Amino acid sequence: MRSLWLQVAAVTAINLKSIGQRRWLSLSTVIAIALVVIVLLAFLAMANGFQRTIAGSGADDIAIVLRAGSQAEINSTVSRDQVRLIEDGPGIARGSDGKPLISPELYLVVDGIKRSTKTKANLPLRGIGEQGSELRKGITITAGRMFNRGSNEVVVGKALLQEFEGFDIGSTVSFGATRWNVVGVFEAGGSVFESEIWADLNVVQSLFNRNNIVQTVRARLTGPAALDGLKSYSDNDPRLKLDVKSEAAYFAEQASQTSDLIQKLGWPLAIAMALGAVAGALNTMYSSVAARATEIATLRAIGFGGFPAFVGTLAESLLLAVIGGLLGAAATYLIFDGVTASTLGGNFTQVVFDFKLSPWLIAEGVALALIVGLIGGLFPALRAARLPIVEGLYAN
Amino acid sequence: MNDFDLVRKNLFRRKLRASLMIVSILIAFMIFGVLAGFYRAFTAGEDAAAADRMITVNKINFTQPMPIAYFTRVRAVEGVRQVTFANWFGGYYQDPKNFIMALAIEPNTYFDVYRSEFEVPPEQLQAFMRDRGSAVVGESLAQKWGWKIGDRIPLNSNIFSQKSGGHTWDLTIAGIVKGKAEHVDTNFLLFQYPYFDETRSFGKDTIGWMILQTTSPENNDRVAKAIDAMFANSTAETSTDTEKAFGKAFAAQFGNIALIVLLVVGAAFITILMIVGNTMALSIRERTREIGVLKTLGFSGPRILKMVLGESVLLALLGGIPGLAIAALIAMALRTSLSNIAPAFAVSPTIALQGLALMIALGLITGIIPALNAMRLKIATALGRG
Numbered sequence: 001m002r003s004l005w006l007q008v009a010a011v012t013a014i015n016l017k018s019i020g021q022r023r024w025l026s027l028s029t030v031i032a033i034a035l036v037v038i039v040l041l042a043f044l045a046m047a048n049g050f051q052r053t054i055a056g057s058g059a060d061d062i063a064i065v066l067r068a069g070s071q072a073e074i075n076s077t078v079s080r081d082q083v084r085l086i087e088d089g090p091g092i093a094r095g096s097d098g099k100p101l102i103s104p105e106l107y108l109v110v111d112g113i114k115r116s117t118k119t120k121a122n123l124p125l126r127g128i129g130e131q132g133s134e135l136r137k138g139i140t141i142t143a144g145r146m147f148n149r150g151s152n153e154v155v156v157g158k159a160l161l162q163e164f165e166g167f168d169i170g171s172t173v174s175f176g177a178t179r180w181n182v183v184g185v186f187e188a189g190g191s192v193f194e195s196e197i198w199a200d201l202n203v204v205q206s207l208f209n210r211n212n213i214v215q216t217v218r219a220r221l222t223g224p225a226a227l228d229g230l231k232s233y234s235d236n237d238p239r240l241k242l243d244v245k246s247e248a249a250y251f252a253e254q255a256s257q258t259s260d261l262i263q264k265l266g267w268p269l270a271i272a273m274a275l276g277a278v279a280g281a282l283n284t285m286y287s288s289v290a291a292r293a294t295e296i297a298t299l300r301a302i303g304f305g306g307f308p309a310f311v312g313t314l315a316e317s318l319l320l321a322v323i324g325g326l327l328g329a330a331a332t333y334l335i336f337d338g339v340t341a342s343t344l345g346g347n348f349t350q351v352v353f354d355f356k357l358s359p360w361l362i363a364e365g366v367a368l369a370l371i372v373g374l375i376g377g378l379f380p381a382l383r384a385a386r387l388p389i390v391e392g393l394y395a396n
Numbered sequence: 397m398n399d400f401d402l403v404r405k406n407l408f409r410r411k412l413r414a415s416l417m418i419v420s421i422l423i424a425f426m427i428f429g430v431l432a433g434f435y436r437a438f439t440a441g442e443d444a445a446a447a448d449r450m451i452t453v454n455k456i457n458f459t460q461p462m463p464i465a466y467f468t469r470v471r472a473v474e475g476v477r478q479v480t481f482a483n484w485f486g487g488y489y490q491d492p493k494n495f496i497m498a499l500a501i502e503p504n505t506y507f508d509v510y511r512s513e514f515e516v517p518p519e520q521l522q523a524f525m526r527d528r529g530s531a532v533v534g535e536s537l538a539q540k541w542g543w544k545i546g547d548r549i550p551l552n553s554n555i556f557s558q559k560s561g562g563h564t565w566d567l568t569i570a571g572i573v574k575g576k577a578e579h580v581d582t583n584f585l586l587f588q589y590p591y592f593d594e595t596r597s598f599g600k601d602t603i604g605w606m607i608l609q610t611t612s613p614e615n616n617d618r619v620a621k622a623i624d625a626m627f628a629n630s631t632a633e634t635s636t637d638t639e640k641a642f643g644k645a646f647a648a649q650f651g652n653i654a655l656i657v658l659l660v661v662g663a664a665f666i667t668i669l670m671i672v673g674n675t676m677a678l679s680i681r682e683r684t685r686e687i688g689v690l691k692t693l694g695f696s697g698p699r700i701l702k703m704v705l706g707e708s709v710l711l712a713l714l715g716g717i718p719g720l721a722i723a724a725l726i727a728m729a730l731r732t733s734l735s736n737i738a739p740a741f742a743v744s745p746t747i748a749l750q751g752l753a754l755m756i757a758l759g760l761i762t763g764i765i766p767a768l769n770a771m772r773l774k775i776a777t778a779l780g781r782g
Contacts, residue, residue: 025674028670029671031667035663035664039660069552069554069563070554070555071554072554075486075554108456109456111456111457117648119648119649121648175456176454176456176460176631177629208460209631269660272423275423276419276423276667276668276671279420279671280667286413342651343650343651344649348459350649
C-alpha cells in the first residue's frame, strides 16, 4: 500500500514539475477558468450587495402598514382616519410622553441626475412624521442638521448624495414648481434609506397636493411578537383592512425579486462559459497526456501502476483549476468588490448598493473552478492510466 | 482533392480535439446570441420610437400626475398633429404576481397616434369606443391567458380602488390589438379613461402622460418648448421630450445593461479565443513536416496561409452557426416568460449577421499567427524538424 502512495506522489510530482513545458497551453486554461469565475462572482457579488442593502433595511419590531394588495409603498394609500385607528391599535409602543411611536409617511418619486451617466433617474422623496428618524435604526446626521418641521428643507442619504448630482448641503433643489433646501446628510448603516431624500410629512403633503393621504405608516411595536395582534386588529376592523407586515419581512420581499433575477442570469451564463472552459481544460490535459506518453509508458514499463498515472494527471488539472479559481476570485475582489451601482428597486426608485463578495461566494466560485478541473482532467487521466505500454514507448 | 477537402480533412484529423473546439465556440456564440437578443429586446422601445412622437410628463417625475385640462391645451399648440394620453393602472389578473401592463387611455385618439404600430379591426375598435366598460388587449397578452372577444375579465389594481371600495374592475374584451411589425410588443391591456376616472376613488381629473405627434420631426424642438413654457410656474410643470430620448432615459435606470453584456460576451470571447488560438498553434506545429512536404510539392506560401486560415474560419463557422441557432431556440422558449421585462426577445437577422462577422473575425484572429508561421516556414527547417 505504502509503495502505491509513493508511486502516486512521485508521478504527481513529475506531472506538476512538467507544467512549465506546456506553459502556454496551461496558462490559457488557467485564464479561461479565471474568466469563468470572474463572471460568476461579479453577478453573485451584485446580487449579494443588493440583497444586503435591502434586507438590512428592515427591523423585526417595526411594523409597516400598507393598503391591502399594494405590495410596495409607492402603490399604497392610507387615509388620515386609518392612521388614527392604527395609533390606537394594540402592540404599538409609546414614548415617555405617552404618544404612540408611529410615523405616517408619503413616498413620492422625483427626478435626479445620475453623476456617472448624466441621465435622469427616479429618486424617492419621503415625507416622514415626527418620529420618522427614530423609527429607523442607526440614523445619524453626518453633516449639517436635521430639517426643521414645517419648512421646505430636506436631508439626503449618503448613498444618494454620492450617486446623484446637485444634493450638496446648502444647495437648492426644485421638484417641479417647489424648491427645497438641502440642510443635512444622513447615514443609515448602509440600508436602502441612504438612497432617499427626507422631508417633513406635512410640507410634502401640502406642496404636492396630497393633503389627506399618506402611503404607509411605520410603527414601533412593543416587541416582535406584538405584530400578530396588530394584524388581527387590522383584519377585524372593516375600516382598516390593511396589510400589516414587519419591516424586515417587507424588505425581504422587495429584495428577493431583483436579486433572484441577477442570480438567474449569473449562474446560467457561468455554467455555459464553464462548459467552454471544460473543453479548454480537456484539450490541455489531453495534450499533456500526449506529450508525456513516452514518459508514462516508461514508468509503467519499470513497474509503476495505472493508478498513479491517473492521479498525477488529475492532480495537474485540479491544480490548474485551483490557480484559475483563486486568480478569478482575487481579480473579482480587486475589480468589483465595493463598486457602487444603482438600479430600479421594488418601489420604482433607484436603490444604491455596493458589489459585495463574501467568503461563501468565493467558495462557490472556486468550487465551480474545481468542477471544471475535475471534468477536464478525468478523461485524459483515464487515458493516461490505460495507455498501452508498447504504444506509448513508440509515441514519438 | 481540392484545397477545401484538404482543409476539412486537416481539421478533423483529430476528431476529439476538433469536437472540443467546436463545442467551446458553440457555447460562445450561444451566449452572444442570447445576450444580444436580450439587449435588443431591452432597447426595442428605443428603436421602435417614431421620430415625430413626443411624450409630455410631469416635470417632477413621470410618475406624478397632471391635470386632464392640459390635454385640450396641448392639442391647440401649433405644430401638434394629434395628442392622446394614458394613465398607469398597476394592473394584475387574479394574483398580484400576474402583472399586467394596463393603461387607461383616451379611446378616440390613442390608436391614431400609434397607428404605425398597432392594428385593430375597425369593427372591434368601434365596439371598444361604444362600450365604456370594455377593453382591448394585445395579441400576446390575449394568447397568454386564452382571452377571446366577448370575455369578461376582472382586472385588479395595486394602486387604485373604486369608489365602492373594491380594487377590481370588470372589463369586456372588445378587440384584439395586433402589432404591425415584429418588434412591436403587444403584451398590454387598454381600457377607457372616462370609465376609469369616474369609478376611481382618488386622483380624479388627472392623467399620467400625454403622447403627441408633431406635424414633422423638425417641429419637435419648437413644440416641446411651447408646451413646457405654457405650463411653467403652474402647479404641475411639464417636461416634453422625444419618445426615443424618454425610452432611453428609462432603460438607463436599470443600470448599465449594455456594459454587462459587453463584459460577459467579451470574457467569453477572450476565453474561447485563447483556447482555439492555442489549439490551432499546436495543431499547425504538429504538422510542420507536412507543410514542408506541401511546399516541396509546389504549394506557395500564400496558398498555405489561405489553407490554414480557412481551417480556423471553418472551425469558427462550424461552432458558431449551430450556437446561434441554439440561441434562437432559447430566445423562442423564453419569449413568453420574459415578455414583461424584455418583449420581442429574439435573435434577429441583424444579430445573426453580426454573429457571422464575429465568427469570421474569430477564425482570422485565431488562425493568423499559425498561418503566418506556416507560410514563412523554410522547407529545410520543416523537414528537418520532428
